Amino acid sequence: MKDNTTNISAIGLNLRSIKTFEFFFKKTCKGRYVLCESHNDANITLVDIDVPGSNNALKEQQLINPKNKFVCLSIADNNKLNLPHIKKPINSASLIAILDSFAKVEPSKESKDIVADNTNKTNDLIARENSRQFNKNRSALAGRHIGANDDTGFFGDNEDISTKNSKDITKVTYHPKKMFQGAVIEGYHIAKQNNCAIQVTALGISIIIDPSNSKVYTTTPERIFRPICLLETNNKAQFKHLGVEHLKDKVSHFQSNKDTDDNCSDIDTFLWKITLWSSRGRIPEDTDLSVPVYLAHWPNLTRLDNIPHAPRIAALLISAPDTLCHVAEKLQIPQRYVFGFYSAAHTLNLSSNARRQVDSLFKPVDKPVSQSRSILRKIFKHITRKSQADNSIQKQNNAQ
Amino acid sequence: MVSNNLKIIFSGPVGAGKTTAIQTLSDTPPISTNESASDMTKKRKRETTVAMDYGTMNLDGNEKIHLYGTPGQERFNFMWDILTSGGLGLVMLIDNTRKDPIKDLLFFINSFKDYIDKTALSIGITRTDLRSYPRISNYHQALKDININVPVFQVDAREYSDVAMLVQALLFSIDPGVGTDNE
Numbered sequence A: 001m002k003d004n005t006t007n008i009s010a011i012g013l014n015l016r017s018i019k020t021f022e023f024f025f026k027k028t029c030k031g032r033y034v035l036c037e038s039h040n041d042a043n044i045t046l047v048d049i050d051v052p053g054s055n056n057a058l059k060e061q062q063l064i065n066p067k068n069k070f071v072c073l074s075i076a077d078n079n080k081l082n083l084p085h086i087k088k089p090i091n092s093a094s095l096i097a098i099l100d101s102f103a104k105v106e107p108s109k110e111s112k113d114i115v116a117d118n119t120n121k122t123n124d125l126i127a128r129e130n131s132r133q134f135n136k137n138r139s140a141l142a143g144r145h146i147g148a149n150d151d152t153g154f155f156g157d158n159e160d161i162s163t164k165n166s167k168d169i170t171k172v173t174y175h176p177k178k179m180f181q182g183a184v185i186e187g188y189h190i191a192k193q194n195n196c197a198i199q200v201t202a203l204g205i206s207i208i209i210d211p212s213n214s215k216v217y218t219t220t221p222e223r224i225f226r227p228i229c230l231l232e233t234n235n236k237a238q239f240k241h242l243g244v245e246h247l248k249d250k251v252s253h254f255q256s257n258k259d260t261d262d263n264c265s266d267i268d269t270f271l272w273k274i275t276l277w278s279s280r281g282r283i284p285e286d287t288d289l290s291v292p293v294y295l296a297h298w299p300n301l302t303r304l305d306n307i308p309h310a311p312r313i314a315a316l317l318i319s320a321p322d323t324l325c326h327v328a329e330k331l332q333i334p335q336r337y338v339f340g341f342y343s344a345a346h347t348l349n350l351s352s353n354a355r356r357q358v359d360s361l362f363k364p365v366d367k368p369v370s371q372s373r374s375i376l377r378k379i380f381k382h383i384t385r386k387s388q389a390d391n392s393i394q395k396q397n398n399a400q
Numbered sequence B: 001m002v003s004n005n006l007k008i009i010f011s012g013p014v015g016a017g018k019t020t021a022i023q024t025l026s027d028t029p030p031i032s033t034n035e036s037a038s039d040m041t042k043k044r045k046r047e048t049t050v051a052m053d054y055g056t057m058n059l060d061g062n063e064k065i066h067l068y069g070t071p072g073q074e075r076f077n078f079m080w081d082i083l084t085s086g087g088l089g090l091v092m093l094i095d096n097t098r099k100d101p102i103k104d105l106l107f108f109i110n111s112f113k114d115y116i117d118k119t120a121l122s123i124g125i126t127r128t129d130l131r132s133y134p135r136i137s138n139y140h141q142a143l144k145d146i147n148i149n150v151p152v153f154q155v156d157a158r159e160y161s162d163v164a165m166l167v168q169a170l171l172f173s174i175d176p177g178v179g180t181d182n183e
């Protein structure tokens, strides 16, 4: 035994806890403390007093090894035993402080870089390579979040515009209310207001919106939806209330339809997609490009169709409201992606022009950006590359 | 020695998918200190992590990002602040099938408060395929109540694209300008 190590024994700790302490003493305390099996060899004894029987074992040890120091661990705030006490969850600093005070050693200065340089030192841990074989059944959306695939018809090909030119502005606006998108949104409002399923019929297409589970049912395949979204409904949409039985019948009819593989989707996923097809990289006509827009919170991007740069746009708008053109400029990306993102987020009630002070819901918190951008960028590139590889494997699997 | 900053922490309650998420992302065979679970944990799953998970993302130019997973069980909490000295930020995973996932969320946010204040946070809600409530909007509401506005996504820890989105959101929360090419 080295001179500067203090032996610690334990009462009431199971194998897992012991392993954790071993790791902690070895790595964090750099071997100043070691766990020993016999209380007779120990200077300090840790006692988990929440474990039945540990009180008796403690009393026994206090008689046999009166010179030992005893430290209680418990979920309670304190103990009735008049002993030093550490409340669970155990804070490493308080644990070290108590141990150091008993061991009369200099407090550790080295506990900072503990883990990062342990890469090669983890041999004593139970190495276990887990099989990566898992269920590859993905939803139609999963696996498509990263990497700009613009074969979707989501963004059109509008060039960037100058906000000073009003003719330019009309080029990048559209009228959601007049289109299929408007009918769907209206149907959703009615459904929510009446707490009842609604069948929306417009341009010869029917969908059912069930607000009780936020689902949309339809038999119309995507290849038909996409062009339909560009047509005006001429205010001829119909909305029909469906009772519970009627809904059941309709849903089972829709679900038995073999024409489409995805007859049911989350309402947010559906609205997001419909909006992207309708807007094609444009913004609703009542958007003021000179006024900043806010984003109330991050969209659930893992379950929504991919918009190139969506996480960056979201991060920027969450940090503070900004005008859409300025966002595109700051991120150095085509405006149509920012416009498409805004339109889709607007449909989900997440984003709008920040007209009042209160619209900038959260004050941006200034955090020191201590990370170098080059390393963040490397991580980003790495993820993007792997995602693309993952996607192509996925496509192959789907094709088979 | 590796810079302490090149580290991402994964945390969350027992069985939320921390070990799995690190396996999904890691370019090297991950190391876990898993054991077959006994007592309470066993009711929910066969294995649990006792000390930590470890994996790496191997970047260009021989650089590595170290991925660390904290043990989920609360009694191993003291590992948490060991693992969270420095680093890029925290990916928090919450298991939607647990008894009160919103309470889990608040507990973990509270436990890592200092760390989150200093770095960045993204939150993945796992197992929504098994139980759809609470909804993502409920999580946002709970976060809004404590004035926190961070990315929250439905994720499956086994899916690369889901876990990668959590990491991306973390990066962009630190610096939205990261993806710009010509600087």
Ligand SMILES: Nc1nc2c(ncn2[C@@H]2O[C@H](COP(=O)(O)OP(=O)(O)OP(=O)(O)O)[C@@H](O)[C@H]2O)c(=O)[nH]1
Pocket: A134, B012, B013, B014, B015, B016, B017, B018, B019, B020, B021, B045, B047, B048, B049, B050, B070, B071, B072, B073, B126, B127, B128, B129, B130, B155, B156, B157, B158
């Ligand atoms: N169905 C489903 N299973 C998931 C999902 N995410 C992870 N899992 C599974 O959940 C199980 C538990 O995951 P782990 O990675 O062991 O959880 P952990 O957070 O490391 O747990 P502890 O180490 O005990 O704290 C694994 O079998 C995963 O494959 C999900 O979204 N859906």
Ligand SMILES: [Mg+2]
Pocket: B018, B019, B020, B034, B048, B049, B053, B069, B072
């Ligand atoms: Mg684990």
